[in-house]
Amino acid sequence: xxxSLILRGLIVGLVAGLLAFGCAxxxxxxxxxxxxxxxxxxxxxxxxxxxxxxxxxxxxxxxGLLAGVLVYGTAVxxxxxxxxxxxxxxxxxxxxxxxxxxxxLAGFLAIVLVPQLKYPANPPSVGDPETIGHRTALFFxxxxxxxxxxxxxxxxxxxxxxxLGAWNAALVAAGLFILIIAGVQLLLPDVNEIPDxxxxxxxxxFREASLAIQLVLWAGIGLGFGWLTERSASGQFRFSTPAxxx
Amino acid sequence: xxxxxVEPVSIPVIPVRELLPWAILGGLVMLLAIYFVGSxxxxxSLINGMYVHEFVHDGRHLLGFPCH
Ligand SMILES: [Zn+2]
Numbered sequence: 001x002x003x004s005l006i007l008r009g010l011i012v013g014l015v016a017g018l019l020a021f022g023c024a025x026x027x028x029x030x031x032x033x034x035x036x037x038x039x040x041x042x043x044x045x046x047x048x049x050x051x052x053x054x055x056x057x058x059x060x061x062x063x064g065l066l067a068g069v070l071v072y073g074t075a076v077x078x079x080x081x082x083x084x085x086x087x088x089x090x091x092x093x094x095x096x097x098x099x100x101x102x103x104x105l106a107g108f109l110a111i112v113l114v115p116q117l118k119y120p121a122n123p124p125s126v127g128d129p130e131t132i133g134h135r136t137a138l139f140f141x142x143x144x145x146x147x148x149x150x151x152x153x154x155x156x157x158x159x160x161x162x163x164l165g166a167w168n169a170a171l172v173a174a175g176l177f178i179l180i181i182a183g184v185q186l187l188l189p190d191v192n193e194i195p196d197x198x199x200x201x202x203x204x205x206f207r208e209a210s211l212a213i214q215l216v217l218w219a220g221i222g223l224g225f226g227w228l229t230e231r232s233a234s235g236q237f238r239f240s241t242p243a244x245x246x
Numbered sequence: 247x248x249x250x251x252v253e254p255v256s257i258p259v260i261p262v263r264e265l266l267p268w269a270i271l272g273g274l275v276m277l278l279a280i281y282f283v284g285s286x287x288x289x290x291s292l293i294n295g296m297y298v299h300e301f302v303h304d305g306r307h308l309l310g311f312p313c314h
Contacts (some may be wrong), residue, residue, distance in 0.1 A: 001258075001260060001264070002260060002264060002265055002268045003268065006268060006272055024304075024305070024308050028304075028308040029304065032304055032307065032308070053300075054295075054296055054297060054300040055297070055300040055301050055303070059301070060300065060301070060303050060304050061304055063301075064300075064301045064302055064303060064304055064305065065302075065304040065305050065308070067301065067302060067305070068283045068301075068302035068303075068304065068305020068306060068309070069305050069308075069309070071279050071280075071282070071283050071302075072279075072280060072283045072284070072305065072309055074279070075276040075277070075279040075280045075283075076276075076280070078272060078276045079273065079276050079277070082265075082268065082269050082272060082273060082276075085260050085265055085268075086260070086262075086265060086269075088258070088259070088260070089258055089259035089260075090259060112310065115310075116310055119312065120310070121307065121308070121309075121310035121311075122307065122312075122313070123307060124303070124307055124313070124314065125314075127312065127313060127314050128314075129314045132288050132289050132312060132313070132314065133289045135289075135312040136285055136288060136289035136290075136311075136312045137289070139311070139312050206307075206308075209308065210307075210308050210309065210310050213308055213309065214309065214310065
C-alpha cells in the first residue's frame, strides 16, 4: 500500500518535473542568460577575468537543468506520496482527488511561496558567495517555520471544525497562519545583496519564472497523483462503475 | 438513476507503524536527493570540488535555492 503510493508519487513527480523543465527552459533560461551577461559585463568593467567554467553553459542550461529539475521533482513527488499516505483518512471525509489537490496547495504555500516571499529566488550574479552559509541557514529556518505553522494550523482547523463548521474553522486557521508567518518574517533578518545597477526587470522576470516552475511542478503532482489514486481506488472498490442496466 | 450516484471513494487509514519504515528510509533518500540539487557544494559539501554545484547550477537558482 505505502510502497505503491510512493512509487506513484515518484512517477508523477518525474512527469511533473518534465513539465517544470519545459517551463524552466522556456521562461527561466532567458533570464539566467541575461543575468550571466550582466555578470560578464561587470567583471569586464572591473578588469577581472571571467570566472573559469567547470561545466559549460550549454551543459548547465540543458542536461544540468534537466537533471536538477527531474531529481527535485521526483523527490518532491515521493515525499508528497508519504505525506498523502499519512493524511489520507485522517483529515475528514474527502476523496483522493480533492485530498491530493489540497495537500499540493498546502505544500506549495508552505514550502515554496512563504519562504520565497521572505527570501526570493535570485538569478546568478546577485548573491555574495561569502554569505552562502548564512543565507542557506535563514532560508531553511524560514521553510521549517512555515511547514510547522502549516501543520499546526491544519490541525487547529480540524479541531475547530465541529464547533465552527468547516468553512469558519478554515478561515480562523488561515488568518492565524498569516499572522504567525508575518511575525516570523518580521523577526528574521533581511537579505539584500542585489547590485545597485542590476536590471530590475530581469530580477522580476526571473522570480516570476521561478514561481511558475514550482507552480507547474506542484500542480502537476497534486492533480496527477489525485487522478491516478482516485482511478485505482475506484477500480478496486468499483464505486464509480454504474450497475449495468438490465 | 439512483444506481448511478457515485459514492465518494473512501480512503483507508494507514497505521503509523506501517508508515514509519517507509518514511524514515524513503524520506531520507528523497531529502538527500533534494539536498544534492539544492545545497551540495554550497553552504556544505559532502563531495569535494564544485562539479555537482556547477552541474545543477541553473536548476538550483531557478528552483529558488540560495546560491551565489
Ligand atoms: Zn549560482
